[in-house]
Amino acid sequence: MAIRFYNSMHRAKEDLQPIEPGKVGLYTCGPTIYNFAHIGNFRAYMFEDLLKRYLRYRGYEVHHIMNLTDVEDKLIRTCRETGESLKTITTRYAQAFFEDLDTLGIERAEAYPAATDHVPEMVAMIKQLRDKGHTYESEGSIYFRISSFPEYGKLAHINLDELQAGGSGRVDSDEYEREDVRDFALWKAYTEDDGDVFWETELGKGRPGWHIECSAMATKYLGNHFDIHCGGVDNIFPHHENEIAQSCCATGHQFVNLWMHCAHLVVEGKKMSKSLGNFYTLRDLIAKGYDPLAIRWVLVSTHYRQPNNFTFEALDAAGHSIQRVRDFRVRLGEVKGPGGSLDEAIAACEQAFQDALDDDLNIAVGLAAVFDFIRDTNKRLDAGDIGEDASKAALALLDRLDAVTGILGAAPERAVPEEIQQLVLDRQQARRDKNFARADEIRDTLLAQGWVLEDTADGPRVKPA
RNA sequence: GGCGGCGUAGCCAAGUGGUAAGGCAGGGGCCUGCAAAGCCUUUAUCCGGCGGUUCGAUUCCGCCCGCCGCCUCCA
Numbered sequence: 001m002a003i004r005f006y007n008s009m010h011r012a013k014e015d016l017q018p019i020e021p022g023k024v025g026l027y028t029c030g031p032t033i034y035n036f037a038h039i040g041n042f043r044a045y046m047f048e049d050l051l052k053r054y055l056r057y058r059g060y061e062v063h064h065i066m067n068l069t070d071v072e073d074k075l076i077r078t079c080r081e082t083g084e085s086l087k088t089i090t091t092r093y094a095q096a097f098f099e100d101l102d103t104l105g106i107e108r109a110e111a112y113p114a115a116t117d118h119v120p121e122m123v124a125m126i127k128q129l130r131d132k133g134h135t136y137e138s139e140g141s142i143y144f145r146i147s148s149f150p151e152y153g154k155l156a157h158i159n160l161d162e163l164q165a166g167g168s169g170r171v172d173s174d175e176y177e178r179e180d181v182r183d184f185a186l187w188k189a190y191t192e193d194d195g196d197v198f199w200e201t202e203l204g205k206g207r208p209g210w211h212i213e214c215s216a217m218a219t220k221y222l223g224n225h226f227d228i229h230c231g232g233v234d235n236i237f238p239h240h241e242n243e244i245a246q247s248c249c250a251t252g253h254q255f256v257n258l259w260m261h262c263a264h265l266v267v268e269g270k271k272m273s274k275s276l277g278n279f280y281t282l283r284d285l286i287a288k289g290y291d292p293l294a295i296r297w298v299l300v301s302t303h304y305r306q307p308n309n310f311t312f313e314a315l316d317a318a319g320h321s322i323q324r325v326r327d328f329r330v331r332l333g334e335v336k337g338p339g340g341s342l343d344e345a346i347a348a349c350e351q352a353f354q355d356a357l358d359d360d361l362n363i364a365v366g367l368a369a370v371f372d373f374i375r376d377t378n379k380r381l382d383a384g385d386i387g388e389d390a391s392k393a394a395l396a397l398l399d400r401l402d403a404v405t406g407i408l409g410a411a412p413e414r415a416v417p418e419e420i421q422q423l424v425l426d427r428q429q430a431r432r433d434k435n436f437a438r439a440d441e442i443r444d445t446l447l448a449q450g451w452v453l454e455d456t457a458d459g460p461r462v463k464p465a
Numbered sequence: 466g467g468c469g470g471c472g473u474a475g476c477c478a479a480g481u482g483g484u485a486a487g488g489c490a491g492g493g494g495c496c497u498g499c500a501a502a503g504c505c506u507u508u509a510u511c512c513g514g515c516g517g518u519u520c521g522a523u524u525c526c527g528c529c530c531g532c533c534g535c536c537u538c539c540a
Binding site: 011029031032037038040041042069072073074156157158159182184211233234235236237238239241242261262265266271303305306309311314315316317318319320321327331356364365367368370371375378379381383434436440443452454455461463 | 497
C-alpha cells in the first residue's frame with residue numbers, strides 16, 4: 001500500500017510520490033527565537049518529527065530543513081525594550097529551543113539555517129523577482145505585487161476579491177505605503193526603531209521581510225522544487241501562500257509538491273492564552289514535575305489534523321500508558337528458554353501499524369494495534385506460552401515502532417541500590433517465615449524510598465515508582 | 466462580514482451509509498498470604514441539538530448551539 005498524505009493544496013489525500021525515488025526533501029517552518037517555545041509550538045514540531053521518523057521507517061532518505069527566524073518585528077522590539085543585542089537574544093533562545101527538542105525526543109533536522117545568515121540569498125531572490133517585474137519600491141521598501149501572480153490564493157483557497165484588508169484586526173493597513181494592502185514586504189527599509197538591526201545591501205539599508213527567508217533557504221537547501229513543506233494551519237495564509245508566490249515567480253518552477261499542516265493545540269478545550277492562565281511552555285510543565293515522555297505521548301498520539309485537546313488528566317493517563325508498555329517490556333525481558341513463537345502476532349501488529357500510518361499518519365489506530373498486541377501477548381505470557389526468541393522478537397518490534405513514535409521504549413536503566421536489594425532479601429525471609437506483617441512493612445518502606453515491589457512466579461521484582 | 470476545522474463514554478481519542486477501535490480512570494471477578502503486575506468482565510441503546518435525504522445516518526444535506534483557526538509577518 002502506498003503512503004497517502006493529506007495535501008492542503010488539494011484538500012485531499014494523495015499518494016506520496018517523491019521527486020527522486022526513495023528520497024524526500026522536507027522543509028518545516030521553525031520558531032522565531034525570541035522566547036521559550038510553548039507546547040502548542042511543539043505540537044507542530046512533534047507532528048513533523050513523527051512524519052520524518054515514519055518516512056525513515058518506511059525506507060525513505062529524508063533531508064529535513066527547519067529555519068530559525070532570528071530577525072523579525074517582535075525580536076527587534078524585544079531588543080529595543082531590553083537593550084540586548086539581536087544576537088544575544090536569539091542565541092539564548094535558539095539554545096533553549098534545542099534543549100527543548102532534546103527533552104521531547106524530537107530528532108534533529110539536517111540543518112537549521114538562520115535568516116540572518118542568509119541575507120545574500122534573500123537579496124538575490126528579491127533581485128530575481130524585481131528583474132521579472134513582480135516587485136515595486138515604495139519609500140525604500142520593496143513589495144511583492146500579488147496581482148503579478150495569478151495563482152495567488154491557491155493554497156489557502158482564498159478569493160482575493162473577498163479578502164478583507166485588516167480583517168484580523170492585527171495589522172494596521174495604513175502602516176505601509178503599498179499599492180495594494182494585500183501586497184507584502186520583501187525588503188523593509190531601515191527606520192530608527194530598528195536600532196542596529198540592518199543590512200547595507202544592493203537593495204538599500206534595511207532588513208528582509210519575513211516570508212522571503214523561507215523561500216530563499218528552502219530553495220537553497222532543498223532545490224527549487226522539493227517534496228514536502230509543513231507548518232501549523234495558521235501558516236497557510238499568508239505565510240505559505242506568500243512563499244509560493246515568491247518561489248514560483250523567482251525560480252519559474254513549481255515550489256512544493258505536498259503541503260502538510262497540523263491543527264492547533266487547545267488546553268482544556270480553550271485556546272491557550274496568558275490571560276486564561278492556561279499558557280504553558282515546555283519548561284513550565286517540566287517545572288511542575290511532568291514527565292517529558294508523557295508530554296510527548298500527549299502531543300504525538302492525536303492525529304495531526306485534529307485539534308489536540310491538551311489536559312492534565314490526559315497527561316496523567318499518558319504516564320500510565322507509558323508504564324504499561326514498560327512493564328510489558330520488562331516481562332518480555334525476563335522470559336528464558338524455549339517456547340512458542342510470536343511471528344504471526346508480530347507481523348500482524350506491524351502490518352496494522354503500518355497500514356494506519358500509511359493512511360495520513362493515523363497514529364491513534366497505529367497505537368491501538370500496539371495495545372492489541374500487548375494485551376494478546378500478555379495473555380500468552382500468563383500462560384507461559386512464549387519462548388525467549390519470541391520474546392526478543394517482540395522487543396525488537398517495540399524498538400522498531402519506538403523509532404517511529406518515540407514513546408514505546410524501555411524505562412531508563414536505574415541500578416537498584418544495595419540497601420534496597422537487602423530489603424528485598426529481608427522481605428523474602430520474612431515471607432518464608434510467614435511474617436507477613438514484617439513483609440508488608442518492608443514493602444511500604446521500599447515504596448517510601450521510591451521502589452515498587454512485585455512478587456512474580458519467578459521471585460520478587462523491584463521497579464522505580 | 467468572508468473562508469475553514471472540530472464537537473464521539475468521567476478524561477484522551479479512532480472510525481464507518483448498516484448499527485461504536487484503543488488508552489487512562491471506575492465497578493465486578495481470576496490470580497496473590499495481602500498487594501502489584503497481568504488476564505477476564507463491565508461502563509456511549511448511542512456519537513452537541515433540531516429537522517431532511519435514505520430501507521437504514523454517528524457517518525450525507527440544512528439550520529442552530531458551543532469550541533478553534535485564518536483573513537498580510539501567530540505552530
